[in-house]
Amino acid sequence: MGRRVELLTRAGCTICTGAAARLAELADELGFTLTITDVDTAAADGDPALRAEFGDRLPVVLLDGAEHSYWEVDEPRLRADLRKLPPK
Structure with missing residues (x-):
């Protein structure tokens, strides 16, 4: 799994x-899989935990x-972590 x-x-x-x-x-x-989740939509759909x-x-x-980063994409850290961490 990627x-x-x-x-x-x-x-x-x-x-x-x-x-x-x-x-x-x-x-x-x-080569990673990206998903985008709107926390307000998720809450309206019955899952308020993310919001x-x-x-x-x-x-x-x-x-x-x-959680990896917030307010911005920490690109150097993301690149490094994608290289070193095995997929879960």
Whole structure:
């Protein structure tokens, strides 16, 4: 199974839009699977946990389900962690 990167975001978050674009480029380059989750939509659909935990510091990048960075994509760290950590 390949590496998974998830971006937590919400509508109207301009830095989230930039983070999504950069992660999409990196996904093509580095070969990870990228998913984008709107925490407000998830909460409206019955899963408020993401918004409760991460909603005050979006965007949040999760690597294989664990928090990796927030407010920005920490690209050097992400590249390093993708190289050294085995997939879960």
